[in-house]
Amino acid sequence: MSLAQRVLKGDARAAARLISMAEDGDPAARSEMESLYPHTGRSYIVGVTGPPGSGKSTLVDRLTERLRLERKKVGIIAVDPSSPFTGGAILADRIRMQRHGTDEGVFIRSMASRGQLGGLSYGTYDAVQVLDAFGCEIILLETVGVGQDEVDIVRTADSVLVLAVPGLGDSVQVLKAGILEIADILVVGKADLEGADQVERDLRGLQEIKGGEPQEWLLPVLKVEGLSGVGVAELLRAIEEHKEYMSRSREGEARKRQRLEAHLERLLAETLMGQALEILRRSGKWDDAVARLGRRECAPHKLVEELAGHVLSSPSSR
């Protein structure tokens, strides 16, 4: 039986193996992923993002606890950073979720970012597909701890939760572009700590600022205490409401399309780039261009025009 078939039958080991193969860029993963594709698109994907130490893993653990009461099969993908120097990583998000470790209805996978800077890794998309085909009704996707600009999650998740916690700066931080703009639901984590009310007020201010036209989806701001679980039920309800909104609104439609386009665009760019470099290297044009650039004979933009022209007129690119 192929790995893909075993994944469809609910074999956890096969799912785990296929995720590794896809993330390692193993060529054998490709045909397996292709045969899984028709069986995907059923999971609802919830992204969880926020600064390091803001309680993302704990929140994922709490959400899982609730979802399991409803007997939903849950997939968790948790991304932690790879070392930029050695490529190694310590993946420790499981620590907060271990009580679900032996629950057959929960599949937890830790992934390293492997040089990607957007908060996810190259393999994340494939891992989502595998868990989708594996039968997870909901997939919780936790990013690396992010700062202000790591917004890849919005291109993968159906609903994005952004966690904010007290003590990380004043209300001007809230005005900045980036991470807060991608939120579908804003969560004030560690709401038992001093300063949580202020964070909540600052974030509520965002609701009024956001967009010129009246918004159909009023960005909810919810307080959650990860340690005790207070507020988690309300958060889950907000996710349900957002899911419902996405399924009937034009925004939901548009987001779906944008996501498909972004994914296709990325793959196309990778493929074209690989082919272009191969053509240029094989013909010697590449080394030649680098040398000319070094001698200041030709400006980079001009040179790239030439190189692109060469690639497009090359017989092997047709």
Next chain:
Amino acid sequence: MTARIIRVLIAKAGLDGHDRGAKVVARALRDAGMEVIYTGLHQTPEQVVAAATQEDADAIGLSVLSGAHRYLFSRIRELLKARGMDDVLLFGGGIIPREDVSFLQEIGVRGIFTPGATTGEIVDFVRREVGTRRRESP
């Protein structure tokens, strides 16, 4: 993107709250370019094996300072076998009396590192053993 990165699960099982050694080993493996899944304290053998399954770990490193090493390693070995995961490398370290080392080796614990072992030895061991296993069953 085609290199296979070694994934190692580092676990503390049972009633043993002393994880300094486990963390040192985790860091050494990380610095050697491996992905280390650290699961935290007080794991049951069932949790360790479930995590190794989901994480597709090449190796499990168990740190035991409580004296329960005979039971914990045996149980994990048994669970791995039952799941058809004999190919996962099992190694460990901690306070393990010399007379128990041969027992652990017999049940299939491939490397036992007691106080005095260097992190370099452990890194080399994991690289070598995982490398052999991958050549045998790619």
